[in-house]
Amino acid sequence: MLRSGTSGLVRSNFLRNRIISRRSTTxxxxxxxxxxxxxxxxxxxxxxxxxxxxxxxxxxxxxxxxxxxxxxxxxxxxxxxxxxxxxxxxxxxxxxxxxxxxxxxxxxxxxxxxxxxxxxxxxxxxxxxxxxxxxxxxxxxxxxxxxxxxxxxxxxxxxxxxxxxxxxxxxxxxxxxxxxxxxxxxxxxxxxxxxxxxxxxxxxxxxxxxxxxxxxxxxxxxxxxQMVSITPKHLLFRKCLIGLTGLVFVTAISGAFVAGLEAGLVYNSWPKMADRWIPTDINTKYPWYKNVTENPTTAQFDHRLLAHTVVLSVLALWLYSRRLNLPPRSRLAMNIFLGAAAAQTTLGIVTLLTYVPKPLASLHQAGALGLLSSAIWATHESKLFRLIPK
Incomplete structure (x- = not known):
């Protein structure tokens, strides 16, 4: 009877530890x-x-x-x-x-x-x-x-x-x-x-x-x-940061096409392009496979779309990060990332509405690299998370 009771107690403790290890990680x-x-x-x-x-x-x-x-x-x-x-x-x-x-x-x-x-x-x-x-x-x-x-x-x-x-x-x-x-x-x-x-x-x-x-x-x-207690949501947070950093990079490269085609002077209104959300000349004059890289209207439209996606994604990920237990340095990096995204988007809109003056255009390109820097920092902080069972 004693052995049977001891065995049951050990089995009970083992199951309880298994349940705890599934629910929490450090x-x-x-x-x-x-x-x-x-x-x-x-x-x-x-x-x-x-x-x-x-x-x-x-x-x-x-x-x-x-x-x-x-x-x-x-x-x-x-x-x-x-x-x-x-x-x-x-x-x-x-x-x-x-x-x-x-x-x-x-x-x-x-x-x-x-x-x-x-x-x-x-x-x-x-x-x-x-x-x-x-x-x-x-x-x-x-x-x-x-x-x-x-x-x-x-x-x-x-x-x-x-x-x-x-x-x-x-x-x-x-x-x-x-x-x-x-x-x-x-x-x-x-x-x-x-x-x-x-x-x-x-x-x-x-x-x-x-x-x-x-x-x-x-x-x-x-x-x-930095040491911090985490949940599996932190891994999702890191994956989103990696993808968002890549999106920031792609947006910056799309800006190079805007600059090379002088597409910033095609439509100088916001949020619409002239009186339309999607301009009529977005896919004319060029074959479909050259439209993105040869048509100035399409280049500006794509750059706008990517920029809007970046700033909204950064805001959404920042809000998500508020639910997580993050170390102080990681939270600071996310705050700076959000501020850089908001500043860069505002600067891009002002540059567009003022017909691309040289000082603002130069500052906008510098802002793109600053935004990428903040994304790299935030991503670096997130990769310090490592899940292992208790």
Whole structure:
């Protein structure tokens, strides 16, 4: 009888524990990335270096937007990775101006441009290229030092080599994009000098990917996990954040098509496009497979639709996050994500209604990268959740 009662008690406790384990879970803080291979001091050094690289990349993207908006990108008609210097003498300036005169932008649009006007757009493009080189040096020099001192673990080394290769690809894509605007055939096709919006989207997209990888790696090294009790809803929350970050990226790339096609000047009203929710010329003049990327009306419509979807999705996910037990840093990241989405959407609407003034257009592109940054941070905080039974 005693054995039977003891057995029943054990079985009862086992079943009770099974029920409790199904109803509740806890998070045990996962080990910090690369913690087995790199000490806290080196982790902070590498993380701060990557934040500097991300900052330089951010500045390069912003100046690139100014270059496009001021139509300065075609002022430098050749490219040398290590032999581009300002022409400080008047003779060199005139020689540079003469090279510019041989290409479609001067012949079709700027045939009355003076040397002093040319200098202004040349300096903007030169600043953009210089910032690209500064970003490269900010990455390459410390990277070489850390490699020589064997600071990186193998897993991190592979990732950083990929990031470095992406940076080299980004530099080439920049010239490949500019080259399209120097071609006579492209100018004839569009009746004006035109940088390929496909190459523009590729150039901007590569810059965003590079920035995202650098920033997320810096977060991995600098922001340790936080302990918190969670439920399976946290996993859904994380999946939604990952998808929303991808949507933010796609929306930014759609903005590159809007910029490349100058679609921001097609309809300058909101919330409707003129007097319609769906404009009549959204799918005319182009084959269906080119309509999205060639028709300015469709490009603007798609960008609007994606932007509205982003801000509503961020609001919905923020409201959902209020029901969850989140660590303070994760909640702060969600608050900033919502604020960035609201600010970026408002800025886009104001830019549209005021016929795309240059300062607002440049600020809107910077806002896109800021919104992506907040999404990356919020996603990083969410991936610290790890369900294991009690």
């Amino acid at each position: 998070i045990t803080p996962p080990a910090e990335p690369y913690s087995k291979f790199i000490g806290p001091r080196d982790r902070k050094r590498v993380g701060k270096w990557l934040l500097c690289v991300a900052g330089a990349s951010f500045g390069t993207v912003v100046i690139g937007g100014i270059t496009r908006i001021t139509r300065s990108g075609l002022s430098m008609v050749d490219w040398h990775p290590f032999r581009e210097f300002p022409p400080f003498t008047r003779a060199r300036w005139e020689a540079e101006f003469e090279k510019y005169k041989q290409f479609p932008e001067f012949k079709l649009e700027n045939h009355d441009m003076t040397l002093e006007q040319f200098k202004k757009i040349w300096w903007v493009e030169y600043l953009h290229r210089t910032m690209g080189r500064v970003t490269g040096l900010t990455f390459a020099i410390p990277f070489g030092y850390f490699v020589l001192t064997r600071t990186f673990p193998f897993q991190l080394m592979k990732k950083l080599y990929c990031i470095g290769g992406l940076l080299l690809c980004q530099g080439y894509l920049g010239w490949y994009m500019v080259k399209s605007g120097l071609e006579e055939e492209t100018a004839k096709k569009y009746s004006h000098p035109h940088v390929s919006h496909y190459r523009l989207a590729a150039h901007l997209g590569t810059a965003f990917v590079f920035y995202s990888l650098v920033l997320s790696t810096a977060f991995e090294l600098l922001l340790p996990p």
